[in-house]
Amino acid sequence: MISAQAPGKLYIAGEYAVVEPGYPAIIVALNQFVTVTIEESHDYGRIASKQYQENSLYWERQGTELVFDNRDNPFHYILSAIRLTEQYAQALGKPLGIYHLNVNSDLDSADGKKYGLGSSAAVTVATVKALCQFYDIHLSQDQLFKLAAIAHLDVQGNGSLGDIAASVYGGWIAYRAFDRDWLASARRELTLIDLLNTDWPGLEIELLTPPAPLRLLIGWTGSPASTSHLVDRIALFKATRRKSYHQFLDESRDCLHRMIQGFHNGDLVAIQREITFNRQLLNQLAHSSHVTIETKLLKTMCDTAVTLGGAAKSSGAGGGDCGIVIIDAAKDLAKLLHDWEQRGIEPLKLNVHHVTE
Template identity: 65%
Template sequence: MISAKAPGKLYIAGEYAVVETGNPAIIVALDQFVNVTIEKSEKYGSIVSKQYQDSSIQWQRRGGEIVLDNRDNTFNYILSAIRLTEEYAQSLGCNMETYHLKVNSELDSPDGKKYGLGSSAAVTVATINALCQFYELPLTKDRLFKLAAIAHLDVQGNGSLGDIAASVYGGWIAYRSFDREWLKSARYEEDLTNLIDIPWPELDIRPLTPPTDLKLLIGWTGSPASTSRLVDKVAFKKGQQLTGYHKFLQASSKCLNDIISGFELNNLEKIKLGITHNRQLLQKLSRLTQVDIETPLLTKMCEIAERHQAAAKTSGAGGGDCGIMITDKTVSDTQLIAELQANGVQILPLAVHMVTDLD
C-alpha cells in the first residue's frame, strides 16, 4: 500500500495579478489534506473517493493505456495526474501496472461544500506523489511541482498554479508565476523528463518566515465560488480595460513586494498595511472589470476585522469561499471572533502546515 498526502492552501495576497507571468503572490499551506492511497491490482483498477461514492469509476489496462468504463466521472484532475505521471514513468522505462487508487479529502465541509482550500491542486499533487512512489520514480519538490502544474493546467486551462506550489512546498511562500505560453511551446519541444528539470522562465518559489506575533484567522462565508470561472471573467474584461488593468498589475506587484519585505523584516504592521492595500486594489479591479470579488458577507468580515485592529481581505478569486485576517497574537481576539460568528462568518480551525519532506 502506497500513500501520499498534500495540504490545502489559501492565498494571502496577490490574487488575479499572479496569473500574469512574473507577478508575485503570497500563499500559505494549511493542515487539512487530500490523502491518496494506491494498491496493486491484478485485473481491474479503480479510482474511488469517499467524497464521490456515487461517481466511482472502473478501468482496465490495454497495453500502456488506461481505458475507462463508459460513464461520467468527476476525477478529471486525478486522471490528468495519472496520465502525466505514467508518461513520465514510461519515459524512464517502467512497465505499466494496474492498481486501486483511493482518495479522501479533508478540504470540504461535512455537508460537501468546498471551503476554497485548493482541493483540485492538492489531489493533483497527492496523486502524482503517490504514483511516483508506486513506480519508484525519482522525485524532488521541484519535479513534483512541475508535473502537478502541467497536469492541473491541462484540466483547468487557466490560473497561476500557486496553489500547486503551496501544496508541494508547504508553509508560507512567495510565489511568482511562470510563463505559461512558454510551457505550451516547451511541451512540444522538450521531453517530459527534461522539461521538469530545466528552469522555467519567471518561476520563483521562496519560503517566508512570518513574524512571531502574526496570527492568521480564516473566515468562511459558507458560499462556494468557482475560481476558474471568475478568472475567466476578469481575463475577458481586461481586454476592454487594458490601461487600468496594467495599472492594477504594477500596483499589485509593488504592494506584494512591500508585504514580502514585511516578512523579511519581521514587521507585522508593515504586513497588515500591505494586506489592507491589497484589498483596496482588488476592490478597484472589481469595479474595473465588473466582477464581484468581495461579496457582502466578505465585506462585513473585513469591516468587523478592521474595527478590531486586524487587516482583512478576500482570499483567492473571491466571490464567496474564504477571507483572511491578520492579527496580533499578543492581543485577545475573543470579541472579534464572537462578532464574526454572530454575523454568519465561520472561523475555520486551521493551522499552517510545514512540509519538511515529500509527504
C-alpha cells in the same frame, strides 16, 4: 498500501495579478489534506473517492493506455495526474501496473461545505506523489511542482498554479507564475524528463517566515465561488481595458514586494499595511471590471476584523468562500471570532502546514 497527502491552501495576497508571469503572490498551505492511497491490483483498476462513493471509476490496461468502462466521472484532475505521471514513468523505463486508487479529502466539511481550500490542486499533487511511490520514482519538490502543474493546467486551462505550489512546498510562500505560453511551446520541443529538469521562465517560489506575533485567522462566508469563471471574467477586462489592467498589475507587484520585505524584516505592521492596500486594489479591480470579488458578507468579515486591529481581505478569486485576517496574537481574538459567528461567518480552525522534502 501506498499513501500520499497534499495540503490545501489559501491566498494571502496578490490574487489575479499572479496569473501573469512574474507577478508575485503570497500563499499559505493549511493543515487539511487530500489523501491518495494506491494498492496493487492484477485484473482491473478502480479510482474511488470517499466523497463520491456512487461514482467509482473502473479501468483496464490496454498497452500503456487506461481504458474506462464509464465516461461520466468527477475525477478529471486525478486522471490527468495519472496520465502525466505514467508518461514520466514510461520515459524512465518503468513498466506500468494496475492498481486501486482511493481519495479521501478533509478540505471540505463532513456535511459537504466547500471551503475553497484548493482541493483540485491538492488531489493532483497527492495523486502524483502516490504514483511516484508506486513506480519507485523520486521527484524533487521542483519536479513534483512541474509535473503536477502540467497535469492541473491540462484540465483547468487557466490560473497561476500557485495552489499547486502551496500543496508541494507547504508553509508560507511567495510565488511568481511561469510563462504559460513558453510552457505550451516547450512541451512540443522537450521530452517530459527534460521539461521537469529545465528552468521555467518567470517561475519563483520562496519560503517565507512570518513574524512571531503574526496570527492568521480564516473566516468562511458560506458561498462557494468558481475561480475559473471569475478569472475568465477578469481576462475579458484585461482585453478591453489594457491600461487600467496594467496599472492594477504594477500596483499589485509593488504592494507584494513591500509585503514580502515585511516578512524578511519580521515587520507585522508593514505586512498588515500592505494587506489593507491589496484589499483596496482588488476592490478597485472589481469595480472597474464589474466582477464581484468582495461580497457583502466578506466585507462584513473584513470590517469586523479591522475594528479590532486586524488587517483583512478576501482570499483567492473572491465572490464568496474565505477571507483572511492578519492580526497580532495579543489582540482579543475570541471577541473577533464571536462577532463573526454572530454575523453568520464560520471561523475555520486551521493552522499553517509545513512540508519537509
